[in-house]
Amino acid sequence: MDGRVIVITSGKGGVGKTTTNANIGTALAKAGKKVVMIDTDLGLRNLDLLLGLENRIVYTIVDVVEERCKLKQALVKDKKNPNLCLLAAAQTRDKTAVTEEQLKDICEQLKKDFDFILVDCPAGIEQGFQNAVAGASEAIVVTTPEMSAVRDADRIIGLLEAKEEIKSYKLLINRVRPNLIKSNDMMSVDDVVEILSADLIGIIPEDTGIITSTNKGEPIVNDDKSPAGKAYKNVARRIMGEDVPFLNLEEDTSIVGKMKKFFSGLMGKEK
Amino acid sequence: MEQGYIENGFIVDVSNAKKTSEIIYQLSTILDLPDAHCKKVCLKLGDIDLSTSELMSIKALVESMNSEIEFVTTLSRITVESAMELGLKVSELENKVPTPEFNQDEESAQATNKELEKALDKIFGDSGLDEKTFHAEKEMKKLKAESENAAPIELTEFKTSDSIAEETQPEEETPEEVEEPEIAEPSSVATPEFSEHIVQNDEPVENEEDLKEEFAELEDFNKQLDEVNKEVMEAYDDEADDFAQLQKSLRETEKLPTLYIQRTLRSGQSITADGNIVIIGDVNPGSEIKAKGDITVWGILGGIAHAGADGNKYARIRALKMHAIQLRIADVFARRPDSINIPYIQKTETFVPEEARVKHKQIIISKLHEN
Known part of the structure; x- marks a missing residue:
């Protein structure tokens, strides 16, 4: 088996790297793929919380690197999906505890047993970022339709392009609010794509369900009704090579929206 | 129910x-x-x-x-x-x-009953899954033990002293282990049966064979009773041994140096000590404490605590509020059950101090004043 190593990165913090990682990983595993997620955010780990696996972590990536345990021992299996594993970050250490070579080596080892290796990258462009990118051959750049996040994403894409190992990178736009885009208060998806001139892999609408799912420790893709969950599932399908159309965010499905549409239609006719 | x-x-x-x-x-x-x-x-x-x-x-x-x-x-x-x-x-x-x-x-x-039943099913389903991961982790432990030549770490979920007798985890039970409540039950359950026999004997019995059968049953029962008594006595002996060892280890722990910390331990901070550790403050999730002796937290224990790190299984962990993500005493390991999912502990709560210790190779948590 020759797995694909995908790094999920953003530059700016708080745009949803870890959430994206947890959800895409879960969606891929649900689709029957063998997935391992590596949290490289040493000292500020969160991925285990989002998956609700905090209490199961015995060994971390630092224990693997410092040879206190074997790699297989450190993989924490998901509660529900046996296809999904987590290699957790150490909370009591900092980014210097692991080197680029060591991470590369871990990725190479995992490639043999898994279809997908998702690397959760820390915010910033320092050692943590360099480590996370080291073993990867593909990248997903997460951004939000805000100027600061787009600027940081641009910087990251520049750094990724300079890396020979990264064969391709895709853009994922998170926390999109169609209402604000409509009223010209938020950059539109097209604007972001234009500024960054990168291929799009997904548009995730803002969803309050994310907050509850994070607190519960259960990825939102397990909730079939959630719009963000659906969007993440589509992203996973696109990663697997399917051609899935993007969700139409413009359409207002609320009753008020429908009435507005109806009345504006009437007005148009009268004129 | x-x-x-x-x-x-x-x-x-x-x-x-x-x-x-x-x-x-x-x-x-x-x-x-x-x-x-x-x-x-x-x-x-x-x-x-x-x-x-x-x-x-x-x-x-x-x-x-x-x-x-x-x-x-x-x-x-x-x-x-x-x-x-x-x-x-x-x-x-x-x-x-x-x-x-x-x-x-x-x-x-009735409606709520159905709901409850559903929820129960869900819980049992979950526990099934837990067991799977449990096995996986146990295997992990085995591997680790082999590589380090250490005694295998047992993995259990937290238990209170009350529920420990009822929990059925065959992996954990070693055959020679005898738990007190279990021993007491056969005799108390069987006593009414015994008196029944006497009553029957008082009645005129015509059939001699019946009488013989009953005598045989009675003898069997007596034998069982003897066995149970024997087991009880053995268990008492074990307990006595255990008690002596405990006293000895308590004296030894007292001699260890104690690290005294008067602040809250935050995520990412870790403290290791060759003796006991006393923390006046909270131990937040994400932090780690490791001590060769006992650990006492005058606050909420939310991180990982490892007492008796050099193999002292009589070491104890005490906290005003036991909410640790993982507890380790010597080579015994326990994790917080998934069913307890409270994002934060309200500090206005009246806390009941709790103590974790090893009993029958499992970590059990009990209210401090019950010991």
């Missing part, structure tokens, strides 16, 4: 339970449901006689889930007395008259 709803609470019918352990098992199954937290519990007991201490442990179990016992109904006078002693509201039922609570809102009660 039957449940109904009262205002901001629910009724738990354990009247069919014949043993304290059964009550506790049924109660803990129900209280494990996320809906059952912070509610009033109306406990419906049968004709079982409960002593004050038994009832107190039930009360503690309910209170450990932030719920409280609102009301107790029982058929036993002894239970009534113990309940009065504990200051619980109680009513003694003369006959098996259904309580009025059950008649009202029968429809809604």
Whole structure:
């Protein structure tokens, strides 16, 4: 088996790297793929919380690197999906505890047993970022339709392009609010794509369900009704090579929206 | 089992339970449901006689889930007395008259019953999955033990001393282990049977073969009783040995140097000490404490605590609020059950200090004042 190593990165913090990682990983595993997620955010780990696996972590990536345990021992299996594993970050250490070579080596080892290796990258462009990118051959750049996040994403894409190992990178736009885009208060998806001139892999609408799912420790893709969950599932399908159309965010499905549409239609006719 | 709803609470019918352990098992199954937290519990007991201490442990179990016992109904006078002693509201039922609570809102009660059943299924389903991961992790432990030549680490979920007897985890039980409550049961259950035999013997028995059979049965029963007694005695001997060792280890722990910390330990911070550790403050999730001796936290313990790090299985972990993500004592390991999913602990709560220690190769947590 020759797995694909995908790094999920953003530059700016708080745009949803870890959430994206947890959800895409879960969606891929649900689709029957063998997935391992590596949290490289040493000292500020969160991925285990989002998956609700905090209490199961015995060994971390630092224990693997410092040879206190074997790699297989450190993989924490998901509660529900046996296809999904987590290699957790150490909370009591900092980014210097692991080197680029060591991470590369871990990725190479995992490639043999898994279809997908998702690397959760820390915010910033320092050692943590360099480590996370080291073993990867593909990248997903997460951004939000805000100027600061787009600027940081641009910087990251520049750094990724300079890396020979990264064969391709895709853009994922998170926390999109169609209402604000409509009223010209938020950059539109097209604007972001234009500024960054990168291929799009997904548009995730803002969803309050994310907050509850994070607190519960259960990825939102397990909730079939959630719009963000659906969007993440589509992203996973696109990663697997399917051609899935993007969700139409413009359409207002609320009753008020429908009435507005109806009345504006009437007005148009009268004129 | 039957449940109904009262205002901001629910009724738990354990009247069919014949043993304290059964009550506790049924109660803990129900209280494990996320809906059952912070509610009033109306406990419906049968004709079982409960002593004050038994009832107190039930009360503690309910209170450990932030719920409280609102009301107790029982058929036993002894239970009534113990309940009065504990200051619980109680009513003694003369006959098996259904309580009025059950008649009202029968429809809604049935609906909630279904809900509860569903939730129970879900929990059992979950536990099945847990067991799988449990095995996986156990294998992990085995591997680790092989690589380090150390004794295998046992992995268990937290247990209270009350529920430990009822938990059935065959992987954990070693055959020679004898638990006290289990020993006591055969004799107490069998006694009525015994008296029945005597009564039958008083009656004129015509058939001699019947009589012989009965004698044989009686002898068998006596043999069983002897065996049980023997086991009890052996268990007592073990306990005595254990007690002596404990005393010795307590004296040794006292001699160890103690690290005294007066601040809150935050995520990412770790403290290792060759002796005991006393922390006046909270230990937040994400932090780690490792001590060769005991660990005492005067606050909320939310991180990982490892006492007796050099293999002292008599080491203890105490905290005002035990909410640790993982506990380790010597080479025994326990993790917080998935069912407890509280994002944060309110500091206004009245805390009941708890203590974790190793018993029968499992970590058990008990209220501090019960020791």
